[in-house]
Amino acid sequence: MGGTYYALTQPRTARGCKHQHTAPRLSAGTYLGVPRLDRTEPPGARCVVRPWFEGGLCEPGAVVALVVGGLGVSQELEQ
Numbered sequence: 001m002g003g004t005y006y007a008l009t010q011p012r013t014a015r016g017c018k019h020q021h022t023a024p025r026l027s028a029g030t031y032l033g034v035p036r037l038d039r040t041e042p043p044g045a046r047c048v049v050r051p052w053f054e055g056g057l058c059e060p061g062a063v064v065a066l067v068v069g070g071l072g073v074s075q076e077l078e079q
Helices: 060-078
Strands: none
16 A cells, blocks of 8 residues: 555644654645545545545544554564
């Protein structure tokens, strides 16, 4: 499942973000094209996990858990 993934969250400062070097937050003034909610298949940009509703955002704690889990798997594969 390589590639670049974006988790849409409320805007916050990246300062103090423990995983900024591995999973950087986009900065102010960055524009990101977001696919339609019904785009779930390749090719092109798509929703890997559809939001529960239009305008729904990811909880920051869930994003951190995903990053931590991914880092653990990545480290296991490197060994």
